[in-house]
Amino acid sequence: MTLDSILASVFPEGHAVVRDGGLVLGRGRSAGREIEVIGVADRTALGVDEAARLSNYVLEVIQRSARDPILVLVDSDSQRMSKRDELLGLNEFLAHLAKCLILADTLGHPTIGLVYGYTAAGAFIATALATRALVALPGAEPAVMDLPSMSRVTKLALDVLQEKSKTTPVFAPGLANLTQTGAVARTLDPDGSLAEQLSGLLADLSDTRDTRDRLGKERQGRPKAADIAERVYVLARASV
Amino acid sequence: MSASNSHLQVDSGLLSPSWYEASARQRVDGLLDAGSFDEFIGPAERETSPHLSLFNLPQQFDDGMIVGRGRLDGKTVFIAAQEGRFMGGSFGEVHGAKLTGLLRAARDLGSVPVLVLFDTGGVRLQEANAGELAIAEIMRAVIEARLAGVPVIGLIGGRAGCYGGGGLIAGCCSALAVSEQGRISVSGPEVIETNRGVEEFDSKDRALVWRTMGGKHRRLIGGADRFADDSLAGFRAAASALLAHVPPMQVETLVAEQRRLEQRLQQFGGSEDAIDIWRSLGISEPASIPGMAYDDFAELVASLKEVRHDAR
Amino acid sequence: MEHLNYRHIVQRRAAGTSKLAIVGVVASGNLEVLAERLLPDNECEVDINTAAEGFGEVWQAVVADFVERRASGGVRLSINDGGARPDMVALRLAQAVRALEGEQA
Numbered sequence: 247m248t249l250d251s252i253l254a255s256v257f258p259e260g261h262a263v264v265r266d267g268g269l270v271l272g273r274g275r276s277a278g279r280e281i282e283v284i285g286v287a288d289r290t291a292l293g294v295d296e297a298a299r300l301s302n303y304v305l306e307v308i309q310r311s312a313r314d315p316i317l318v319l320v321d322s323d324s325q326r327m328s329k330r331d332e333l334l335g336l337n338e339f340l341a342h343l344a345k346c347l348i349l350a351d352t353l354g355h356p357t358i359g360l361v362y363g364y365t366a367a368g369a370f371i372a373t374a375l376a377t378r379a380l381v382a383l384p385g386a387e388p389a390v391m392d393l394p395s396m397s398r399v400t401k402l403a404l405d406v407l408q409e410k411s412k413t414t415p416v417f418a419p420g421l422a423n424l425t426q427t428g429a430v431a432r433t434l435d436p437d438g439s440l441a442e443q444l445s446g447l448l449a450d451l452s453d454t455r456d457t458r459d460r461l462g463k464e465r466q467g468r469p470k471a472a473d474i475a476e477r478v479y480v481l482a483r484a485s486v
Numbered sequence: 487m488s489a490s491n492s493h494l495q496v497d498s499g500l501l502s503p504s505w506y507e508a509s510a511r512q513r514v515d516g517l518l519d520a521g522s523f524d525e526f527i528g529p530a531e532r533e534t535s536p537h538l539s540l541f542n543l544p545q546q547f548d549d550g551m552i553v554g555r556g557r558l559d560g561k562t563v564f565i566a567a568q569e570g571r572f573m574g575g576s577f578g579e580v581h582g583a584k585l586t587g588l589l590r591a592a593r594d595l596g597s598v599p600v601l602v603l604f605d606t607g608g609v610r611l612q613e614a615n616a617g618e619l620a621i622a623e624i625m626r627a628v629i630e631a632r633l634a635g636v637p638v639i640g641l642i643g644g645r646a647g648c649y650g651g652g653g654l655i656a657g658c659c660s661a662l663a664v665s666e667q668g669r670i671s672v673s674g675p676e677v678i679e680t681n682r683g684v685e686e687f688d689s690k691d692r693a694l695v696w697r698t699m700g701g702k703h704r705r706l707i708g709g710a711d712r713f714a715d716d717s718l719a720g721f722r723a724a725a726s727a728l729l730a731h732v733p734p735m736q737v738e739t740l741v742a743e744q745r746r747l748e749q750r751l752q753q754f755g756g757s758e759d760a761i762d763i764w765r766s767l768g769i770s771e772p773a774s775i776p777g778m779a780y781d782d783f784a785e786l787v788a789s790l791k792e793v794r795h796d797a798r
Numbered sequence: 799m800e801h802l803n804y805r806h807i808v809q810r811r812a813a814g815t816s817k818l819a820i821v822g823v824v825a826s827g828n829l830e831v832l833a834e835r836l837l838p839d840n841e842c843e844v845d846i847n848t849a850a851e852g853f854g855e856v857w858q859a860v861v862a863d864f865v866e867r868r869a870s871g872g873v874r875l876s877i878n879d880g881g882a883r884p885d886m887v888a889l890r891l892a893q894a895v896r897a898l899e900g901e902q903a
Contacts, residue, residue: 295755298747305744308737327673327681333698333760334750335709336672338798341625341657342743348629349740367609367618368672371654375622390614398680400611402541416537416579417614427615429622456626458619459583468616469536471583474527475623478553478587479594481526485555486562486598509823529820529832539799544849544878546824547832571825 285319321363389419428462516718582620608650
């Protein structure tokens with residue numbers, strides 16, 4: 247789905263969401279409620295400038311009294327890779343964006359990520375993975391790192407990596423793997439009303455706890471994470 | 487396993503007290519009050535990576551992450567330390583989950599601060615999706631802990647630096663201490679060079695790496711809150727100092743951070759190099775910064791106005 | 799990956815009472831050794847995980863030499879090897895037992 251068709255399906259009665267320099271910002275009415283939107287479009291790399299604009303908008307939403315959900319639309323590249331971005335402290339800008347989203351969620355603005363295109367690495371963490379629930383549309387390509395780059399860094403041949411990726415969902419890119427490991431909760435139906443599907447999702451969102459590790463265990467994508475976290479949790483609590 | 491039975495062996499080569507040279511276990515041992523450390527899921531439990539054997543890679547019994555409870559100047563703290571020499575200190579499934587569990591416990595207890603000893607190249611590629619998710623879960627857990635009033639202090643000065651997702655977690659902490667040897671960045675030098683060419687970033691130019699990502703620059707630009715001496719004692723002092731003053735996290739904190747970051751963009755967004763930024767900060771001889779000894783640099787930092795903020 | 803295991807009957811137990819020690823790091827050319835006091839006083843076991851296959855004889859010799867030189871009865875030594883040379887292995891084995899005995903050189 248294109249961004250425009252996504253917006254039309256989320257906001258069938260129209261919206262005030264604008265696209266500006268690869269960023270998406272605005273609000274609209276969906277299934278009887280106001281929904282705020284931020285996003286990265288057109289496979290734009292997420293650098294310091296972009297992150298600051300998005301986080302600014304999230305803070306504006308937080309500071310209004312209404313407890314509107316925030317929809318985070320994602321078709322990004324990775325973080326922007328440049329001397330300038332690192333010189334200026336990109337890690338702080340990306341962390342700040344994630345913090346704003348997480349804080350918004352704890353303050354009563356349920357955050358839903360919708361990855362419909364590409365996203366990778368630091369951009370993935372600061373946007374889609376900083377939401378309470380992450381869903382996708384078919385064709386989305388979430389990734390940590392593309393296989394050719396992974397091949398270069400690990401010095402393993404590409405075909406070797408491809409072979410290995412058939413036996414485990416734990417490292418290769420793709421919607422199936424990121425779903426099985428617990429990052430993506432579900433894939434939406436592009437032929438159905440996104441407004442209705444999001445409304446249903448919001449109604450189901452009662453648990454404020456992060457249950458992605460449990461989801462990864464249930465789906466056999468991450469066999470140990472949930473149990474290890476739980477064991478450390480119990481030991482730590484008992485230790486004081 | 488009780489604390490009194492578990493010996494944290496410090497490698498017999500621990501003659502130099504350098505933080506950079508020390509192992510994760512040596513740092514935990516050197517940071518905390520003697521004999522106070524009680525490890526959770528220690529190496530004897532053998533909770534190793536279920537994924538490394540697919541790549542014929544050796545495991546480490548603690549998967550490169552040590553978590554536990556101890557005392558710092560008599561006060562109880564939780565501690566997490568990454569071993570930067572095992573798989574580059576990278577976040578794998580088990581490695582990350584240990585830190586996630588620790589932070590969630592801290593959140594629900596509300597009374598025990600957390601020290602995170604970063605030494606990481608980021609996500610462990612062989613377990614990329616698990617590592618990336620671990621980082622996202624850790625970030626959420628850090629924020630939840632902070633909102634519950636728990637200080638989460640990051641210490642950065644190891645061989646692997648604090649790269650990738652580690653840099654993002656660091657940016658979520660209440661406060662950070664960094665040494666000259668420390669580096670904080672999202673993309674590493676080699677990755678920038680591979681993607682954008684050597685003109686954009688010469689990864690072999692060590693001086694450039696340190697000017698752009700290194701501890702001194704981070705401290706000067708406000709990316710870290712304290713500059714630590716490269717020693718166990720130095721980081722101990724920095725951790726204690728940072729723990730003494732951690733304001734609660736609230737909306738105002740992030741509003742102030744937004745302002746701080748926007749101001750940085752305004753002031754330095756057009757700067758070519760760190761040298762230009764340092765000059766703009768009012769440092770008369772910016773070229774002398776890299777070679778400046780610890781005491782002189784610490785004094786310089788103290789004399790500059792903007793470098794301590796409660797906007798993180 | 800290769801898994802090797804050697805058990806020896808030995809004359810002298812490792813001194814001290816502490817139950818657990820660990821030395822080293824799994825990095826290139828390095829190894830970690832976990833020492834656990836849980837065997838009878840006259841037994842020493844060395845359990846090895848290594849990615850470098852086919853060096854069984856070398857390991858066997860290093861281990862045999864170690865148990866002859868060092869009082870290590872009662873101890874199981876578990877190794878994750880990052881491709882260490884024999885002299886590094888010998889060093890770490892000695893450090894592990896020393897740590898268990900409570901000495902810090």
